[in-house]
Amino acid sequence: MKKGITAVVLVLLLSGLVCAKTLVIGFDDDLVTLDPADFSHRQTEAMLRQVYEGLSTYTPDREIVPELALSITAIEPTLYEIKVRPGVKFHDGSPLTAEDVAFSINRLVKEGAMAGRTSQRRGLMGPTKGAVAVDEYTVHVELANPWPLFPRFIPWQMIVPKSVGDSYIDKPVGTGPFVFEEWVRDSHFSVVRNPEYWGDPPKVDRVVFRVIGDESARVSALRSGEVDIATFIPVHEISSLENHPEIDVVSVLGTRSYFLEMNVNKPPFNDIRVRQAMNHAVDMDTIINVIYEGRATRIPFILSPQAFAYHDGLPMFDYDPEKARRLLAEAGYPNGFSFELDTVDAHRARAEIYQAMLAEVGIDVKIRTWPTWGAVREAWMQMKDKPVAEQRDAFLNDWGNASLDPFDILIPKFHSDHRGLGRGNFSGFADPEVDRLLEASLESDNNEERLMLFRQAQEIIHAQVPMVFEFVAHEIYGVRSRVKNWRPSPDSRIHLKEVELAH
Amino acid sequence: MSKKFLFHRMLQTIPVVLGITLVVFSLMHLTPGDPVETMLGSVGHISQEDIELIRQELGLDQPLWKQYLGFLGGIVRGDWGVSLRYGVPVKDLIRERLPATLELTLAAMAVSLLIAIPAGVVAAIRRYSIVDQVSTLVSLIGVSLPDFWLGLVLILIFSVGLGWLPGGLRLGFEVTAPPTVTGLLLVDSLLARNWEALWAAMKHLLLPSLALGAPLAALTMRITRSSMLDVVKQDYITFARAKGLKEAVVIIKHALRNALIPTITVIALNMGTLLGGNMIIERIFSWPGLGQLVVDSIRTYDYPVVQASVMLYALTYVAMNLAADLVYTRLDPRVKL
Numbered sequence: 001m002k003k004g005i006t007a008v009v010l011v012l013l014l015s016g017l018v019c020a021k022t023l024v025i026g027f028d029d030d031l032v033t034l035d036p037a038d039f040s041h042r043q044t045e046a047m048l049r050q051v052y053e054g055l056s057t058y059t060p061d062r063e064i065v066p067e068l069a070l071s072i073t074a075i076e077p078t079l080y081e082i083k084v085r086p087g088v089k090f091h092d093g094s095p096l097t098a099e100d101v102a103f104s105i106n107r108l109v110k111e112g113a114m115a116g117r118t119s120q121r122r123g124l125m126g127p128t129k130g131a132v133a134v135d136e137y138t139v140h141v142e143l144a145n146p147w148p149l150f151p152r153f154i155p156w157q158m159i160v161p162k163s164v165g166d167s168y169i170d171k172p173v174g175t176g177p178f179v180f181e182e183w184v185r186d187s188h189f190s191v192v193r194n195p196e197y198w199g200d201p202p203k204v205d206r207v208v209f210r211v212i213g214d215e216s217a218r219v220s221a222l223r224s225g226e227v228d229i230a231t232f233i234p235v236h237e238i239s240s241l242e243n244h245p246e247i248d249v250v251s252v253l254g255t256r257s258y259f260l261e262m263n264v265n266k267p268p269f270n271d272i273r274v275r276q277a278m279n280h281a282v283d284m285d286t287i288i289n290v291i292y293e294g295r296a297t298r299i300p301f302i303l304s305p306q307a308f309a310y311h312d313g314l315p316m317f318d319y320d321p322e323k324a325r326r327l328l329a330e331a332g333y334p335n336g337f338s339f340e341l342d343t344v345d346a347h348r349a350r351a352e353i354y355q356a357m358l359a360e361v362g363i364d365v366k367i368r369t370w371p372t373w374g375a376v377r378e379a380w381m382q383m384k385d386k387p388v389a390e391q392r393d394a395f396l397n398d399w400g401n402a403s404l405d406p407f408d409i410l411i412p413k414f415h416s417d418h419r420g421l422g423r424g425n426f427s428g429f430a431d432p433e434v435d436r437l438l439e440a441s442l443e444s445d446n447n448e449e450r451l452m453l454f455r456q457a458q459e460i461i462h463a464q465v466p467m468v469f470e471f472v473a474h475e476i477y478g479v480r481s482r483v484k485n486w487r488p489s490p491d492s493r494i495h496l497k498e499v500e501l502a503h
Numbered sequence: 504m505s506k507k508f509l510f511h512r513m514l515q516t517i518p519v520v521l522g523i524t525l526v527v528f529s530l531m532h533l534t535p536g537d538p539v540e541t542m543l544g545s546v547g548h549i550s551q552e553d554i555e556l557i558r559q560e561l562g563l564d565q566p567l568w569k570q571y572l573g574f575l576g577g578i579v580r581g582d583w584g585v586s587l588r589y590g591v592p593v594k595d596l597i598r599e600r601l602p603a604t605l606e607l608t609l610a611a612m613a614v615s616l617l618i619a620i621p622a623g624v625v626a627a628i629r630r631y632s633i634v635d636q637v638s639t640l641v642s643l644i645g646v647s648l649p650d651f652w653l654g655l656v657l658i659l660i661f662s663v664g665l666g667w668l669p670g671g672l673r674l675g676f677e678v679t680a681p682p683t684v685t686g687l688l689l690v691d692s693l694l695a696r697n698w699e700a701l702w703a704a705m706k707h708l709l710l711p712s713l714a715l716g717a718p719l720a721a722l723t724m725r726i727t728r729s730s731m732l733d734v735v736k737q738d739y740i741t742f743a744r745a746k747g748l749k750e751a752v753v754i755i756k757h758a759l760r761n762a763l764i765p766t767i768t769v770i771a772l773n774m775g776t777l778l779g780g781n782m783i784i785e786r787i788f789s790w791p792g793l794g795q796l797v798v799d800s801i802r803t804y805d806y807p808v809v810q811a812s813v814m815l816y817a818l819t820y821v822a823m824n825l826a827a828d829l830v831y832t833r834l835d836p837r838v839k840l
Binding site: 022030032033035038111112116117118120122123168170184185186187188190208210211212213214216217220221223224225226371372373374375377378 | 534537540553556557560588589590591596599600654655658659662663666669670671672673676677785786787788789790791792795796799
């Protein structure tokens, strides 16, 4: 009898599992933590965002929309008021209040707030000093100095319940559309539907993020139907996946720009004609077709076409080796020259194409590669006391502009304070007018004005050609046809609230 | 075998393990790159002060010799440190991962023995027959195939093509895992009489253990074959046959037992190789074991995890060698230690 009951229960359970709609996503990397304040890692963000929400969030179209906040307004340049959405519950049943929001913000900016560790995401909070709850649904956030970008940065942070205290989070409790189920490191992270979600509850019952680091294995899992969505599809797999009747390949313009930075303080790159010649000597369309099989979009400068203040009036350099040779001769290098191109292993193939193309116009490229960016930096550190003019020749690089706002790419790349071994101006570009425009952009919260400032800055920099301008790569996903209503997001987040499974 | 021998062998492992930790520690710190930089990725908004603060909290601002001594002292006290990447004790990470790797390694070993020993014996007693020729050819191919390639091909055939077996994970996520007792899923699901989990675990284990075990099977089969050939020529085998013993008894009890000695050495030494091979196979089959942990930890400069795992590998290697010596004495009483 007992056995009979067990069998019935088993059958019921099994049929329940069969009916339950589980969406499986093949991810290239595991989470690094379950604590939403302790990472700077896209994959971790994509997974934790199913459980946690922000005060506001980015849509796949890059619009900022409210999530747990009804409004975020500056009542003074250094004081923001946040109105918290009432009626929201955490997964443990406790209601979301202003206390939780203030706690979450303070946890990010206070030293040692997570069991003695300081949040890695503190840098994303700018000059935020702290937050207090003024009433049940109102929070005041105080800044050390005016920072109009506060509302643009808030979507990156997630809200946790104040019951967390000063501990480190190992069991996530959020307000999001999905409730945390389990995390098996390097295997999978799973969440189940939150039926009490404050918005429209999601349409799938369960989502499993599977970690499949090997790209061939990830593609195989998509082919066999073990995963419904696979991230980071390698370009050489695209054409065969496109022929598969049940798989769609979708892509989205990413947020990462590629370029080659020339040290404008050092011969030969101190001559603008040489820098122009470099741009004319490289056949960028061929690079895009060969390395990315066309899955990249050429850009005239370094901003992605979807970025705020993208300047579509800037001219693109055409491939013209003849013109490149003429410019080199005018600059006093009729027989070309030789230079060292520094880069990381990931960009080696691109560096070698440069080497071949530049050889055509008489430029000899010596490639030096390191495994990681940290390693390059360490190698450069030995030159740190020398003036910029005596440091590296050129650096083949890329830069993620996740906010798609020019401030976190134009400032690190072109403000004179970031030269040398600062955080990013590797061409050593310096121009007082550009500095002024960029600084003014930080103090303005008027979008019209910021647009004008950024466009002017781009025109001046572009005319000086401190880089070989390249492209923005696409991010490519494979999706089984049973997945409905899903589209990729430029910031690699996975939006699942609307997604349905056909059978 | 004397207790004294055992004691001496144990003592010998101390300088070996110490030496290995020193080499690994130096290599990790000499490798250009930095855990904090890697952790922070390309987030460009982090000030130098914040980087220094995080470095201080992680103890990375200390001089290297202090960090090394701290690590050693911790090991002695049973404190293996805290992972820089995950922020949890290394001990917990390893305890969580080790059973998965162990299960895969043992399964791969079992697969290789199940193939290798019968094939080796048959190839030896039917020397130059078609069976011998075929198994020689297959083992040659087996030795030459890299395990990651074999893993991917097995996935393509059995998972993508035929759809018979899963292409990754230990259990899948449709099945409720049995309560953890040993951490070995086969054993745990047996203990819990959870047949569904047992079946799922076996299905998930098959491809990765085949990919990992097949190259080893080829090697083991060749060794078994040649040492069987040596043994069957010995007088005591002729004598056993002359006594009128059944051929099966002669082969299994008298010949194989003696022929296994070189095989055992190879198997023991290959336990280490198997653990290493795990790193690639675990990645391909999204197997949450120690191999993946080590690779990711090296990639992210997670010093404490790398050091502790390498020490564990070293200890395993030393222990397997010792075990091989011990097994000899059981199989061949003439070997005195």
